[in-house]
Amino acid sequence: MHNARPRVLVLGGTGEGREIAARLADSVDLEVVTSLAGRVRDPRWPEGEVRVGGFGGAEGLAGWLAENDIRALLDATHPFASRITANAHLAARTCEIPFAVCQRPSWAQHPQDRWFPARDLSHAAELVPVLGTRAFLTIGRQGVSAFAEVSGVSFLVRSIDPPTGAMPAPHELILARGPFDVESERELMRRRGIDVVVTKSSGGDQTYAKIVAARQLGLPVIVVERPPAPEGVESFNSPSAAAAWLESTVT
Structure with missing residues (x-):
């Protein structure tokens, strides 16, 4: 019926x-x-x-x-x-x-963006130590364990809820929900000495400020491509x- x-x-x-x-x-x-x-x-x-x-x-x-x-x-x-x-x-x-x-x-790359595309999270983990030693990991709570074995890099990890699985060492965890603004993102990266950003190609406005902040600071951004x-x-x-x-x- x-x-x-x-x-x-x-x-x-x-x-x-x-x-x-x-x-x-x-x-x-x-x-x-x-x-x-x-x-x-x-x-x-x-x-x-x-x-x-x-x-x-x-x-x-x-x-x-x-x-x-x-x-x-x-x-x-x-x-x-x-x-x-x-x-x-x-x-x-x-x-x-x-x-x-x-x-x-998906987000469109700006001419001043320094983007490094990654096929998946494992590929992104391989790229991190090539590009920096202090990484801002903003991929959500799932998949952080892909970076657990990366050596020579300290991570600032941000997600809404605590990540599941193994965490990279050393790391600092920030629990926060967007939207974020460019000024605060830029200040966060400066204050924490970030020299590489890792993100998924999520699109949307909620977290795009980190892309703009990285662009303004001239930082490389590892962008994980969508499945x-x-x-x-x-x-x-x-x-x-x-x-x-x-x-x-x-x-």
Whole structure:
């Protein structure tokens, strides 16, 4: 038995996910459920119905989609949440429902930026000691362990929640949530003697200030490239386009 309004699931936890939920909160044509992984202790809550916690991989997600009569699935998770994206793609195919991805655009390199692209976190860890001895590691809490064996470098690690797994030695940990401003980022790097910055190519405005600060200080920035999206999947780089796709897909 179908719901009066078609239900759609948004895999959120990002600003894009919150904006999509807000845009569709008053929709008379569809009902939006936002899923949060529950990995952040104090998440920013989206509007509308929210589900917190994992699904148990692609199979568990497919079962939940079927049980809850979900008509379309939109992945608006972090650009580096590749496992979630792959599971979502497979679950949507299993349930034969429309699937799309909404990802913010990557940052564009400025002519004065000193960027060093890295294929992944392991590659970034190899580059760090080549470029500096005092690294500002701003990649979130997951993946910090990739730098645990780097020698000859001290790390300033910043994340919202404490990282999981092994930590580099020596290191100093700062727990903070963006947005950050350029002046404070520049002062932080100066005060701590930072000579190389490590970041993911996350995009968005929340943490872009570190890129500008590094540019102004002439610091090298190791930029970890995004994992590739599943082939043949429809993709949007704006919440408005993604929200419009959901409405047009199920109504």
